[in-house]
Amino acid sequence: MSLETRNPVGSAKRVGAVAAPASAPGWYQRRRTREAMLIACFLLPSLAIFLLYRILPLAWNAVLSFEFWSPLKAARFAGLDNYAEMFFEDDVFWQALTNTLIFIMASPVAILLALAVALAVNSDLKGAAIYRTIIFLSYPLMSVAVGIVWRWLYDERGGFINFVLRGTGLITDPIPFLQSFGWALPSVILADIWQVIGFYMIILLTGLQSIPQHLYEAARIDGAPASARFLRITLPMLRPSLFLCAVIGILNSFTAFDLVYVMTGGGPAHATELLVTHIYNMGFGETRFDYAAALTVVQFALLVILTFLANRAVGGNAGSVESA
Amino acid sequence: MQRRRDLLKIAAGVAATSFLPKTIYAQTGTKKLSLLTWNIIDMEPLFKQWFATFQAQNPGVEIEWLDKKGPELPAFYQTQLAAGTPPDIVDIQGGLGLEWGGQGALLDLTPMLEKEPEVRARFNPEYLANWVFEGKNYLIPFYVSKSLLFYNKPMFKAAGIEYAPKSLDDILSYAKAVSGADRTGFLTLNFDWLYWPLFRMQGVDLLTADLKKPTFNTQAGIETADKLAKATGDGSINKISWTGRWVEPNGAFAAGNVGMMHAHSSAYFFVKTQGSWITPETIGIAEVPGFWSTPNSHGWAISKGAKNPELAWAFLKFVTEKTQAMQFARGRTLTTANGEVDKEFLAELDKNDPTAAAVLRTQIEHTDKLTGNWRLSDDSSVKNIVWAEMQNIFLGRRDAKTALAEAEKKVERELRRA
Structure with missing residues (x-):
């Protein structure tokens, strides 16, 4: 009988197999080389694509952020000028950064709502499968379509939300949701939560269903109340799923371009401007690709920091594979 | 070993084939004209008709036409500029023409207009002047509105x-x-x-x-x-x-x-x-x-990086000629800033749709009072x-x-x- 172990790159070797003959090192070495080459051949296409479409643009973007460049002019070294402008002169950058952080902070609300929904549809609720489908339905919709629908829902004069609020006597004057500086961002965030909640729910539901039932049975036998079972079993066991939702939430906040673009265009007066829409406006609206590159570097750094913090918040080992 | 040789032969064959089209073009003298328009795909039959006529007048010309929706065109065009492959001709709306002209993306059409005063004379001078940056005319009117x-x-x-x-x-x-x-x-x-x-x-x-x-x-x-x-x-x-x-x-x-x-x-x-x-x-x-x-007009421009600027200019002259401009005005119910065309078309429209005619008449009047575009890059x-x-x-x-x-x-x- 032989045991099989796996080295980090996944190639297998047998332990306890018959010892190799004296000439074996040469043969073994050749085999190892051939295996390595084969692995490299398999990896090469994806690595090449990754390098070409991810690493190179990222590196070029970083270089561009230290230059004055447009598609029509030769590049000149700019030093930290673009960054200085961003931090000390560009009010819109600070507004966009604040809005992006607010957007991110709304993710936990969405995750909590999704968790509540996931717990509900994971229970013995009658018609749970139907509710699950209905809630998930919002996710595959195109963000542009979601934006248009919500824009009409929020309309000050003919919008359904104002119609209901006025009809029920909750308000007398209609609320200009997307025209108001105070309401615009929360309104966009609400539309975003509505769209993404179904996706979070599915992730959390999968997490809930993978929790071994015997843990709950044991807790029940020990007399643990429902709240203790939730806090001591469900939540810890859901940690990887919650981490995934948090990361998706962060990414979603950084890339909620289409929804903002369709609903408000970043307005009024940058009240709903996110870093991503600011980058787009600078690059394609004002043909300032160099400055847009500097903004992108800051956004990227922020994304890495937040993902790192999210990872730390769930114990620092999210995404790792448990070995048997 | 034989297999490896076969593979090498195939690879060499594929590489050689990729160079063929250029050779063919060089031998046949085919010229390619690329055209980028802005949200006008509904006029496809008319454009196809124009292309056929232009190709009949200019044998060996191949036309590649791409139409982009409103918000997509600026980003697309700038991407093409960055890649060094801008379309020969581009249809630009609003003040963007001045901005791109000022930044060096577009070809100065002034020498062509000076050389061919009859082409310049086609257009309402104020609409034409609306696309002048530092004395250089970067666009000619395609269709206009204000x-x-x-x-x-x-x-x-x-x-x-x-x-x-x-x-x-x-x-x-x-x-x-x-x-x-x-x-x-x-x-x-x-x-x-x-x-x-x-x-x-x-x-x-x-x-x-x-x-x-x-x-x-x-x-x-x-x-x-x-x-x-x-x-x-x-x-x-x-x-x-x-x-x-x-x-x-x-x-x-x-x-x-x-x-x-x-x-x-x-x-x-x-x-x-x-x-x-x-x-x-x-x-x-x-x-x-x-x-x-x-004004919120559309104008034709030629990219500075156009591969065939003369051919592009010939095409612009062709599409702004009376026949083509009239076809377009009728097809889209609009004014073109081609003085002769607009006059005739509005007279025609007065009989068929007087309200539309009244709306469009405002577009060619008081054109000395255009505001909202500044000649800034x-x-x-x-x-x-x-x-x-x-x-x-x-x-x-x-x-x-x-x-x-x-x-x-x-x-x-x-x-x-x-």
Whole structure:
């Protein structure tokens, strides 16, 4: 009988197999080389694509952020000028950064709502499968379509939300949701939560269903109340799923371009401007690709920091594979 | 070993084949002309017909046509510029032509226009001059439009108003008179600086004639902004004026509960299809007080990086000729800035659709009072700065004095940076 172990790159070797003959090192070495080459051949296409479409643009973007460049002019070294402008002169950058952080902070609300929904549809609720489908339905919709629908829902004069609020006597004057500086961002965030909640729910539901039932049975036998079972079993066991939702939430906040673009265009007066829409406006609206590159570097750094913090918040080992 | 050789042979064959098309073109003398247009795919049959005629006149020319929707074209074109493969010909809307021309993306058409004065003579000189940056003409008109005032006659009648407004104060008092409950008095489109005639009619301009300093932060500028903000606050002006783009403001006017709408001619054809109340008897058409208007025209340009600039110029001459321009005017019901074509087409339209003719007639009148485009290579940056502060004023976040002072400071900084 032989045991099989796996080295980090996944190639297998047998332990306890018959010892190799004296000439074996040469043969073994050749085999190892051939295996390595084969692995490299398999990896090469994806690595090449990754390098070409991810690493190179990222590196070029970083270089561009230290230059004055447009598609029509030769590049000149700019030093930290673009960054200085961003931090000390560009009010819109600070507004966009604040809005992006607010957007991110709304993710936990969405995750909590999704968790509540996931717990509900994971229970013995009658018609749970139907509710699950209905809630998930919002996710595959195109963000542009979601934006248009919500824009009409929020309309000050003919919008359904104002119609209901006025009809029920909750308000007398209609609320200009997307025209108001105070309401615009929360309104966009609400539309975003509505769209993404179904996706979070599915992730959390999968997490809930993978929790071994015997843990709950044991807790029940020990007399643990429902709240203790939730806090001591469900939540810890859901940690990887919650981490995934948090990361998706962060990414979603950084890339909620289409929804903002369709609903408000970043307005009024940058009240709903996110870093991503600011980058787009600078690059394609004002043909300032160099400055847009500097903004992108800051956004990227922020994304890495937040993902790192999210990872730390769930114990620092999210995404790792448990070995048997 | 044999297998490896076979593989090498195949690879060499594939590599060699990839060079073939160039050789074929070189041998046959085929020239390729690439054309990028802006949201005009509905005219495909006409374009195909034009291509066939042009190809018959210029044997061996291959035309590659790409049409992009509204927000997609600028980003697409700039990507092509960055890649060094811009289309030979591009259709550009609004002030972007000046900006891209100023940044060096477009070919100066002045020498061609000077060499062929009969081509220059086709066009309304003011529309043509609207695309001049530092003495260089970068575009020629394809189809043109500028802002005007539409009003709801029944709403005016109910409020006892008999005439179109003659001043900004008229606009605002009429707006107040017709508004109430779910009705608002006035709406303006704001994109591409279409709201600017409201300031220009009050004698407010954005920059000095030499484009070096801002000039909007004056008493008149503050008063105008204040008036518009107050009217927005009391519901006389619909807030969508300052936040909507195309569908919402036009949809609101088409719904029949907005007294006036300041928009360009294309808006008429949009609202007509949506508003059942719109008939020749119910819709009023007028110039805004002072006859100021913001153009939102489409022009043809040739990219500086065009591979066949002469051929591109030949194509532009061809599509702006009377026959083609007339076909296009009829197909799309618009004005082309080709003087002869517009005159004949409007005479034709007077018989078939007098209201449309009245709308389009405003597009070729008072063209000496076009405003809203400045000959700046950073036009968008300046406009974005001012627009953000204008929104702050109109929607009640800041008072006009503070906001315009802030905008002035930022515009000065931007002009220095550029």
